[in-house]
Amino acid sequence: MIRLRRIAAASSRDLLILLGVVAVLALVPLGVSRFTLSVATVALIFGLAGIGWNVLSGFAGQFSFGHAAYFGLGAYTVAVTFTKYSISPWLGLVLGGMVAAIFGLLTGWISFRFGLKGAYFALATFALAELLRLTFNKFDYVGAGVGIPIPLAGGDSWGSLRFENTPAIRYFVALGLVALGTLAVIIIKRSRVGNRMLAVREDEDAAASLGINPLRAKLVAIAVSGFITAVAGGYYAMFLMFVDPDLAFGPFISVAILLRPIVGGVGTIWGPVVGAAILSVLGEVTRSLVRDPPSFLQVIEGVNGLDQVMFGLILVVVIIRAPDGVIGLFRRFRKRSSQ
Amino acid sequence: MRGRSRRIVWAGLAVVVAVAVPQTAWWDLNHTVFAQAVVSGLLIGGVYSLVAMGLSLVFGVLDIINFAHGALMTITIYVSYLLFQNYGVDPYVSLVVTIPLMFVVGVGIQRFAINPVMDAPVHNQLLLTLGIAIIIENLALVLFTGTPRSIELAYARNEFDLGVVTLDFPLRVFGAVVSLPKLIAFLVALLLAGVLYLLIQRTQLGAAIRASAQEPEGAELVGIDVRRIYMITFGIGAACVGAAGSLVLPFLFVAPTAGATFTIIAFVVVVLGGMGSIPGALVGGLVIGLTQELTQLFVPGAKFLGVFIVFLAVLLFRPEGIFGKAGR
Numbered sequence: 001m002i003r004l005r006r007i008a009a010a011s012s013r014d015l016l017i018l019l020g021v022v023a024v025l026a027l028v029p030l031g032v033s034r035f036t037l038s039v040a041t042v043a044l045i046f047g048l049a050g051i052g053w054n055v056l057s058g059f060a061g062q063f064s065f066g067h068a069a070y071f072g073l074g075a076y077t078v079a080v081t082f083t084k085y086s087i088s089p090w091l092g093l094v095l096g097g098m099v100a101a102i103f104g105l106l107t108g109w110i111s112f113r114f115g116l117k118g119a120y121f122a123l124a125t126f127a128l129a130e131l132l133r134l135t136f137n138k139f140d141y142v143g144a145g146v147g148i149p150i151p152l153a154g155g156d157s158w159g160s161l162r163f164e165n166t167p168a169i170r171y172f173v174a175l176g177l178v179a180l181g182t183l184a185v186i187i188i189k190r191s192r193v194g195n196r197m198l199a200v201r202e203d204e205d206a207a208a209s210l211g212i213n214p215l216r217a218k219l220v221a222i223a224v225s226g227f228i229t230a231v232a233g234g235y236y237a238m239f240l241m242f243v244d245p246d247l248a249f250g251p252f253i254s255v256a257i258l259l260r261p262i263v264g265g266v267g268t269i270w271g272p273v274v275g276a277a278i279l280s281v282l283g284e285v286t287r288s289l290v291r292d293p294p295s296f297l298q299v300i301e302g303v304n305g306l307d308q309v310m311f312g313l314i315l316v317v318v319i320i321r322a323p324d325g326v327i328g329l330f331r332r333f334r335k336r337s338s339q
Numbered sequence: 340m341r342g343r344s345r346r347i348v349w350a351g352l353a354v355v356v357a358v359a360v361p362q363t364a365w366w367d368l369n370h371t372v373f374a375q376a377v378v379s380g381l382l383i384g385g386v387y388s389l390v391a392m393g394l395s396l397v398f399g400v401l402d403i404i405n406f407a408h409g410a411l412m413t414i415t416i417y418v419s420y421l422l423f424q425n426y427g428v429d430p431y432v433s434l435v436v437t438i439p440l441m442f443v444v445g446v447g448i449q450r451f452a453i454n455p456v457m458d459a460p461v462h463n464q465l466l467l468t469l470g471i472a473i474i475i476e477n478l479a480l481v482l483f484t485g486t487p488r489s490i491e492l493a494y495a496r497n498e499f500d501l502g503v504v505t506l507d508f509p510l511r512v513f514g515a516v517v518s519l520p521k522l523i524a525f526l527v528a529l530l531l532a533g534v535l536y537l538l539i540q541r542t543q544l545g546a547a548i549r550a551s552a553q554e555p556e557g558a559e560l561v562g563i564d565v566r567r568i569y570m571i572t573f574g575i576g577a578a579c580v581g582a583a584g585s586l587v588l589p590f591l592f593v594a595p596t597a598g599a600t601f602t603i604i605a606f607v608v609v610v611l612g613g614m615g616s617i618p619g620a621l622v623g624g625l626v627i628g629l630t631q632e633l634t635q636l637f638v639p640g641a642k643f644l645g646v647f648i649v650f651l652a653v654l655l656f657r658p659e660g661i662f663g664k665a666g667r
Contacts (some may be wrong), residue, residue: 019540063462114655119404119461122604124654127647130603134644253602255469262466305480308473316469319463320455 007190014186014269021273022179029168037167039280042269044174045236047276050260051181052228057258058267059194060221061201063118064126067229067257069107069132070100074230075190075237076136078150082160082238089161093234101223101322108222112215126254133249147244150237161238170239177287178273179234185269188224197221201267229257259311265325274326279311286310343568359571364408371515376632378515384628386583390601391608391620392535393579399615400552400572403453403464408605410472412575412598413479414586415441420593423490430490437581451571457569468619472599479595487592492520498564520589529621535575536617548572552615604631607650613660622661 008015028040053067079097087095111124137145152317156163157282163169188194194218199207237243244321247253264275286307343470390412397405415437422428422436456463510517540547550558551568559565584598591597606628612619627646634645653660 057462063460065462065465110635110655114658116654116658117620119465120610120654120658122404122462122465123610124651126603127607127650127654130643131647131651134641134647138638138641138644226501255473301647303481304484305477308477309481312470312477315473316452316467318469319459319467320452323456323459 003191004187007187011116011143011186011190015183017270018179018186019181020173025175026053029171034075034102034167036284037171038133039170039284041174041239043280044171044178045232045239046256046273048071048174048178048181048235049229049232049257050264050276051178051185052225052230052232053257054225054261054266054268054272055185055188055197055228056221056225058261059189059201060197060218060225062112063122064125064219064254065122065137065258066127066129066254067225068251068253069125069129070104070226070259071233071236071253072129072132072136072230072243072245073100073103073226074233075243075248076142077211077230078146078234079150080142081239083148083150089234089238090159090160091301096230096234097227098252100226100233104222104226105219107196108219109215126251129254130251131251133245136245136249136276141189143244145245147151147242148233149249150241150243152241174235174239177231181231182273183270184224184228189269193220195218218275250279259315261325263325265327268325270329271325271327278326282310284308346377346379356379363455372636374515376636377629378517378624379521380629380632381523381625381630382521383631384625385528386587386624387601387604387608387628388621388624389528389531389586390583391605391612391624392532392617393576393583394605395612395614395620396539396548396572396579396603397576397611398609400567401449401453401457402461403457403468403604404461404651405468405576406465407448407468407471407475407601408580409598409600411444412580412584412587412601412644413442413475414444414592414596414598415581416588416593416597417479417483419585419588420488420490423588430492430585431527432489434582434585435525437585438578441581441584442574443652445574446570448577449573453573454566454569456585472602476595476599483595484607485592485595487489490589494519518590524590527586528583531579532621535579538575539617544571572631604646607646607653609660610650610658611653611660613662616660616662619662621662637665 013104025044029037032040049071052070053064057063061243072290074093074096077099078089078092079094081095082089107128114189116124124175131225137141142148150162152164156165156169161173163173188197196212197220199212200214200217207217208214219293233248237248240247246335260279261272263276263278264271264273290303290306318325346569390408394405394408397408407555418431418437418440419428419433422433423430428436449472452467453464467634510522511518537545539548547558547563547568548571550561550563551565551572555565559567580598580601583601604627608620611626612621612623627649630645630649631642635642638644
C-alpha cells in the first residue's frame with residue numbers, strides 16, 4: 001500500500017483534474033435533451049474504449065488497428081451471460097474484461113513471440129478482429145448474423161443495468177466507468193509496470209539490456225488494454241440493448257476506438273477523454289447543421305455522410321498539423337509562450 | 340525458445356484442421372461446383388493481383404500502409420460508371436481516362452498529404468490514408484447516395500468468331516461458367532502486371548524507384564529526387580487501382596464502399612507475396628482468389644474466413660512473403 005500512496009502523491013495533480021472533470025461532466029444531464037444525453041453517453045463509452053486502446057498503443061507503443069476484437073468480446077460476453085444464464089451485467093462486464101484479457105494474452109503472446117511489430121502488428125490485430133467478426137457471423141450459439149437482442153426491463157433496474165426511464169443514470173454509470181478507467185491509467189502510468197511499458201515503447205533493445213522483459217511488459221499492456229476496452233464494449237451492448245457481429249467487431253468500431261485518443265493525444269492520460277469530447281461536440285454540430293442548415297447552406301439539408309466527411313477531414317488535418325493530438329498542440333503552445 | 344512456440348502454434352493449427360476437415364463433406368462435392376470455384380477464384384484473383392501490385396509498390400517503396408487504396412478504386416468505379424451512363428463510353432475504353440486520371444490523383448495525394456508526414460511513425464501515415472479513405476467514400480455517399488447500381492454490357496453474352504474457334508459467352512470450361520467481363524478483367528490485369536514489371540525492372544525510372552526503396556539516402560546522393568520518385572510511385576500505385584476499377588465495373592455493384600473490400604484483400608496479397616514484389620503480388624492475388632472461393636465452397640457465406648487465416652499464418656511464419664527476401 002506504500003507504493004499506492006507514493007503514486008497518489010506523485011499524481012495528485014492528475015487526481016485533482018479527474019475530480020474536476022467528473023464534477024463538470026456530472027452536470028451535463030441537467031441541461032440537455034434526451035437525445036443529446038445519449039450522444040454524450042456513447043461518447044463516454046468510446047472514450048473508455050479509447051482509454052483501453054491507449055494503454056497498448058500509446059504507452060506500450062504497439063499500434064493496434066483491431067481493438068474491436070476486445071470491444072466485441074466484452075459486448076458478446078455481457079449479452080450471452082445475461083440473456084442465456086441471467087448473470088448480472090455488472091459481473092458480465094468483469095467477465096467480458098477477463099475474456100478479452102485472455103484473448104489478448106494468447107494472441108499477443110503469439111504475435112510478440114514471432115516478432116510482429118509496427119505495421120505488421122497493426123495488420124495482424126486487424127485480421128484478428130475480422131476473424132472474430134466472421135466467426136461470430138456463423139456461430140448459432142451467439143445468434144450468428146442476427147445478433148442477440150437484450151430484452152427490455154420495463155423500467156429502471158440497477159441489478160440488470162437497464163435504465164429505460166432515467167437516461168441520466170445510464171449516463172452516470174458510463175461516467176463512473178470512465179472515471180475508473182482513467183484512475184487505472186493514472187496508477188499504471190506512475191507505477192513500475194507503466195515505466196516498463198514506456199521503456200519498451202521508446203527502445204525495446206535498450207529496455208531489455210536494463211533487465212526489463214519486453215514480452216512481459218507488452219503482455220501486461222495488452223491484457224489491461226483489452227480488459228478496459230471490453231468493459232466499454234459490454235456497457236455498449238447494455239446501452240443499445242442489442243449486439244451483432246458488425247456492431248461488435250466491425251472495422252469502423254476499431255477506427256472509432258482509436259480516433260479519440262489520436263485526436264486528443266496518444267500516450268497521454270487525458271487524450272482519449274479530450275478526443276471524445278471534441279469529436280462528439282463536432283459530430284453534433286455537423287449533424288445539426290445537416291438537419292437544419294442556415295439558408296446559404298440549404299443544399300446540405302438531410303444529406304447522408306457529411307458528418308463522416310468531416311471526421312475524415314479532422315483526421316487528416318490532425319495527422320498533418322498536430323501529430324501529437326490536441327494535448328500535444330496545447331503543450332507545444334505553452335512551451336513556446338513560456339520561453 | 341522461438342522454435343518451441345512455433346511448434347505449439349503448428350500443433351494448434353493441425354488440431355483446427357483435423358477438427359474442421361471431417362466436418363466438411365468435401366468428398367461429396369460435385370466436380371462442376373469445384374471447377375467453378377477454381378475458375379472464379381483465378382479470375383477474381385487476377386483483379387486482386389492488379390490491385391495489390393499498386394499497393395505493393397507503395398508499401399515497398401514508401402513503406403506506408405495505404406488504407407485509401409480501395410477508396411481510390413471507388414473513384415474510378417464511379418468515373419467509369421458515369422462515363423458509361425452519360426456518354427455510353429465502354430468501361431474498357433474508359434481505361435484511357437481512368438489510368439492517367441488516377442495517376443494524377445495519386446501524385447497529388449502524395450505531394451500534399453503524405454510527403455509532409457513521411458518521417459512520422461508508421462501509424463500516422465496509416466491514419467492519414469484512412470482519413471482520406473473516409474473522405475472519399477463519404478463524398479461518394481453524399482454525391483451518389485448509397486443506392487447500389489450496376490451496368491450491363493450489351494456484348495457480354497455474344498458469340499465471338501476468332502477464326503479458329505468460336506467462343507460463345509458465357510464460356511464453359513470443365514462445366515464452369517466463365518463470363519466475358521471477368522475473363523477480360525483477368526487478361527488485362529495480367530497484361531498490366533507484365534507492363535508494370537518491365538517498367539520497374541527495365542527502365543531508368545524503374546531503377547530509380549528500386550533505388551529509392553532500398554536506400555533512400557544513397558539514392559539522394561546519386562542525384563535521384565526521392566520525393567519526386569515517391570510521388571510518381573504513389574501515382575503508379577493509384578493508376579493500378581484506376582485500371583482495376585474500370586475492369587471490375589461490369590461485374591460489380593457500384594456503391595461508395597465498393598472499393599473498400601479490395602483494400603484489405605490487397606494487404607493480404609501484398610504480405611503474402613512480399614512487399615514491393617510484382618511477381619509476388621501476381622501469385623499472391625491468384626492464391627487469395629482461390630482461397631476465397633474454396634472457403635466459400637466449404638463454409639458458405641464466409642469466404643473471407645480462409646483469407647484471414649492465410650493472412651495470419653503468413654504474418655507469423657513468413658512475414659517477408661513468398662517472394663520477399665528472408666530476414667527482417
